[in-house]
Amino acid sequence: MKQWIAFWNIFSKDIRTYYLKPPNLSWGIIFPLAWTLMFFIRSGGDVDLFALLPGVMTMSILFGTTSLLSVTITFEKKGRSFERLLLAPISLEYLMLAKTSGAIMFGAINAFVPLIIAAFIVDLGAVSWALLICGVVLTSVVSTFLGLFIAVAVSEVFEAQTFSNFFRFPMVFLCGLFFPIERLPVFLRPLSYVLPLTYGGDILQGAVNQSALMPSALSLAALVVFCAGLFLLSVRTIRVKWIC
Amino acid sequence: MNSENTAAIEALDVAKHFGQVEAVKGVSFCVNAGEIFGFLGPNGAGKTTTINMLTGLARPDHGRISYFGRDYTANLKKAQHLMGVVPDESNLYPEMSGLDNLSFCASLYGMGKKERETRSRELLASFGLTDASKRAFGGYSRGMKRRLTIAAGIIHHPKILFLDEPTTGVDVASARRIRELIAGLKSSGTTVFLTTHYIEEAQRLCDRIAFIVDGRIVRMDAVAELLRQTHGKHVVELTTSGSLTQMREEVLRGFSNVEFEFPADNILRSITEQALALAPLIRFLEERGIAVTEARAVKPSLEDVFIRVTGIEVDRMKKEKEKKGPQ
Ligand SMILES: Nc1ncnc2c1ncn2[C@@H]1O[C@H](COP(=O)(O)OP(=O)(O)OP(=O)(O)O)[C@@H](O)[C@H]1O
Ligand SMILES: [Mg+2]
Numbered sequence: 001m002k003q004w005i006a007f008w009n010i011f012s013k014d015i016r017t018y019y020l021k022p023p024n025l026s027w028g029i030i031f032p033l034a035w036t037l038m039f040f041i042r043s044g045g046d047v048d049l050f051a052l053l054p055g056v057m058t059m060s061i062l063f064g065t066t067s068l069l070s071v072t073i074t075f076e077k078k079g080r081s082f083e084r085l086l087l088a089p090i091s092l093e094y095l096m097l098a099k100t101s102g103a104i105m106f107g108a109i110n111a112f113v114p115l116i117i118a119a120f121i122v123d124l125g126a127v128s129w130a131l132l133i134c135g136v137v138l139t140s141v142v143s144t145f146l147g148l149f150i151a152v153a154v155s156e157v158f159e160a161q162t163f164s165n166f167f168r169f170p171m172v173f174l175c176g177l178f179f180p181i182e183r184l185p186v187f188l189r190p191l192s193y194v195l196p197l198t199y200g201g202d203i204l205q206g207a208v209n210q211s212a213l214m215p216s217a218l219s220l221a222a223l224v225v226f227c228a229g230l231f232l233l234s235v236r237t238i239r240v241k242w243i244c
Numbered sequence: 245m246n247s248e249n250t251a252a253i254e255a256l257d258v259a260k261h262f263g264q265v266e267a268v269k270g271v272s273f274c275v276n277a278g279e280i281f282g283f284l285g286p287n288g289a290g291k292t293t294t295i296n297m298l299t300g301l302a303r304p305d306h307g308r309i310s311y312f313g314r315d316y317t318a319n320l321k322k323a324q325h326l327m328g329v330v331p332d333e334s335n336l337y338p339e340m341s342g343l344d345n346l347s348f349c350a351s352l353y354g355m356g357k358k359e360r361e362t363r364s365r366e367l368l369a370s371f372g373l374t375d376a377s378k379r380a381f382g383g384y385s386r387g388m389k390r391r392l393t394i395a396a397g398i399i400h401h402p403k404i405l406f407l408d409e410p411t412t413g414v415d416v417a418s419a420r421r422i423r424e425l426i427a428g429l430k431s432s433g434t435t436v437f438l439t440t441h442y443i444e445e446a447q448r449l450c451d452r453i454a455f456i457v458d459g460r461i462v463r464m465d466a467v468a469e470l471l472r473q474t475h476g477k478h479v480v481e482l483t484t485s486g487s488l489t490q491m492r493e494e495v496l497r498g499f500s501n502v503e504f505e506f507p508a509d510n511i512l513r514s515i516t517e518q519a520l521a522l523a524p525l526i527r528f529l530e531e532r533g534i535a536v537t538e539a540r541a542v543k544p545s546l547e548d549v550f551i552r553v554t555g556i557e558v559d560r561m562k563k564e565k566e567k568k569g570p571q
Contacts, residue, residue: 002354009351017339080335084396087299088352089325243303 006090010098014072019106024068029113031063036114049122054204055177057111057136058197062143062168065107069147070160072099077242078157086243092235100144107140131216132207138223139200145230146196152237177201181213196226250313252277252404252435253298258307260293267293269459270307275404275437275452277312280430282450282467283439286556290459291439292332295406298437299329311404325353328402332409332439334389338382342373342392345381346399353400360399367395371425387418394425404435411445423449447471447546455553463553470549478519479542482512482526485535498528513542 018024036056076082085095118124150163173179174191175198181189192198199219206212212219253275260268268290275281283291296302298309300320308317316323336345346364355363368377371391376384381392390410397405410426411419426449429436440446446453447467454464463470487509488495495512496504502520505513514520526536550556 002356005354005356006352009348013337013340013348017337079338080331080333081337083301083331083335084349085352086301087324087327087329089321090352091321243301 003090003094006088007094007098007101010085010095011101014099014102018068018071019102024071024106029110031060033113033117035059036117049118050209053114053118053208054201056114057204058139058175058177058201059172060110060114061107061136061140061200062171062197064110065103065140065144066147066150066164066168067161068103068106069100069144069151070157070164072103073148073151074154074157074160078155082242092238093231096148096231096235096238100148103144103147104137104140107144108136111136111140126210128207128210131203134220135200135203135207135216138220138227139197139203142196142200142223142226142230145227145234148234149230149237152234152241171195171197174198175201176213196223196230199223199226250277251275251310252279252312253281253437254308254310254313255294255298256308256310258294258297258309259305260290260297260302261305266459268297268304271454271456271459271461272307273454273461273464275435277403277435278430278433279451280426280436280438280449282446282453283437283456284441284443284446284453284550285439285456286441286554289456291456292408294456295329295408295437295439299327299406300324325400326403328397328400328405330394330397330405330407330410332412334381334393336381336389336393336396339380341378342368342381342384343377345392346396349396350399355400363399367399371395372421387414390414390418390422391425394422398429398434402434404437405429407436407438409439409441411440411442419445443545443547443550453546455550457554457556463549467546470546471544477544478514478516479544480514480520480522481507481540481542482514482522482529482536483538484510484512484529485537486510486533488512488534491529491532491534494532495528499525 036052039052039056073082076085085099086092088095090098115124146167147164150167151160154160154163174184174188175181175195176184176192177197181192181198184192199214199222202212202214203216203219203223206216206219251274254273256272257270258268258272259266259270271290271294273281283294285291293302297304297307298320300323304317308315309320310316311323311326314323337348340348343364346367347360350360350363365374365377368374371394373388373392373395376388381389384392390413394407394410397407407426411422414422423445426436426438438446438450450467452464452466453470454461456462488506488511489509492504492506499514501516502525503515505515507513514525522539526539529536
């Protein structure tokens with residue numbers, strides 16, 4: 001069977017029905033803009049944009065991706081249209097990749113919004129682009145799968161949203177994006193290292209400022225492990241909880 | 245068993261519980277290729293749960309499920325290309341148009357763009373939905389929703405179609421249209437597994453029927469065979485001008501070789517092995533001041549068989565259903 005036809009149509013249907021709708025667009029664009037602006041104003045215009053950029057990019061990805069999964073997965077499950085997908089002769093893994101591919105792309109695009117804005121203000125000549133793109137894509141994948149993991153674990157849309165905030169906000173503060181990990185209380189530091197965003201943010205720090213804490217190969221490998229783990233756990237949850 | 249008469253669906257001792265509730269208590273049946281098989285039972289009998297297990301939406305506690313002679317119990321995913329499923333509630337995308345919904349469903353089965361468009365338009369036309377094809381599915385009437393959901397179920401030419409109560413909650417005209425569509429599918433060679441609580445519908449459409457009550461199949465046979473058992477008897481229904489309530493005993497005594505039923509105050513039903521000469525009975529009633537205003541022979545129906553086998557009043561089943569109503 002031509003599985004790619006199913007993949008492409010699931011992907012493009014989600015883009016058309018959800019991603020291009022104003023409320024979702026606002027997550028990706030207005031939210032990071034507001035953050036950047038907030039830091040900008042707070043520092044009285046005298047802000048180190050390079051220091052700020054990795055954090056804002058990571059946040060754009062995190063909020064852009066996780067907020068969408070509660071719609072594309074939990075909402076469709078609740079409305080039973082997800083059953084139609086479960087009845088399609090494509091494997092569950094393939095189906096979930098199709099359902100998440102839109103969010104991954106959306107997250108990656110979101111990351112470039114602050115970058116493009118920054119390009120008008122500062123010279124981005126020192127950025128290592130290959131590393132940056134790897135970092136953006138992997139961070140997007142990992143935060144999408146984190147959203148997926150939450151979306152399949154609950155049954156109501158509001159639960160999905162509440163739980164994602166439960167993960168998102170602490171993560172923003174613990175993963176070294178705005179407060180360096182070395183400055184966190186000692187007992188919180190181990191926590192930072194079990195959060196996928198720590199590695200995503202660190203790669204972007206390396207790519208933008210050449211100031212990564214860890215070797216980029218290590219961070220990339222950690223992200224790949226997180227991606228695989230979260231995805232497999234989510235698929236297992238669907239198998240156990242939804243096809244019961 | 246040779247390949248020509250291999251069963252399209254074979255379920256062997258399939259069971260499912262949810263917590264304390266034993267939804268399906270080990271059902272076994274065969275559905276022959278090309279037939280319409282009816283699964284008939286009251287609310288909560290386990291019809292939907294059975295369909296869910298057969299289609300891979302629910303995991304059976306135990307039992308075996310085969311399609312066309314191959315055991316798919318361990319991996320129903322592999323059999324899903326064979327089947328189309330029309331659920332009891334419409335589960336298409338409300339914000340998408342009828343045409344887009346069909347085309348999307350077709351794409352899930354790997355159909356190319358041209359083929360999808362052609363097939364979708366063809367189905368919209370034959371289901372009388374061409375005019376509504378560009379409108380959002382969410383705005384369709386209930387009958388239109390049902391029809392589009394059935395169209396979505398057969399978009400990929402499945403060999404087997406599962407229909408969960410296709411006519412519940414739609415008006416008489418829509419229901420008749422849906423029945424015609426189902427009959428049409430059979431003539432094009434599709435095997436149909438149909439659940440319903442409308443006995444007349446099952447009688448009219450199905451080749452074979454299983455009565456399911458409380459998670460168990462209590463009777464399964466060809467419709468013709470089920471009817472034959474009542475065929476031997478002659479049933480005549482008399483409607484009278486006045487109440488018969490006071491006279492029941494007298495009638496029963498006067499015609500002790502005849503079996504009587506009194507379905508209503510002014511209706512009397514005689515059930516006999518041989519054709520009954522009515523004149524004595526009519527005279528008997530007239531002598532007691534009651535005129536017979538109508539007499540008609542009652543054709544045996546599946547309803548009688550159903551009531552006898554399950555002990556369930558058909559009216560009660562219908563009323564429960566209408567109270568609940570579908571989406
Ligand atoms: N997901 C579930 N969790 C708990 N109980 C369930 C679940 N699904 C079904 N049941 C129970 O299993 C029994 C059979 O339900 P099922 O939906 O199969 O009946 P049905 O014959 O389709 O009824 P209806 O005519 O109302 O559609 C019922 O008692 C129902 O409450
Ligand atoms: Mg049901």
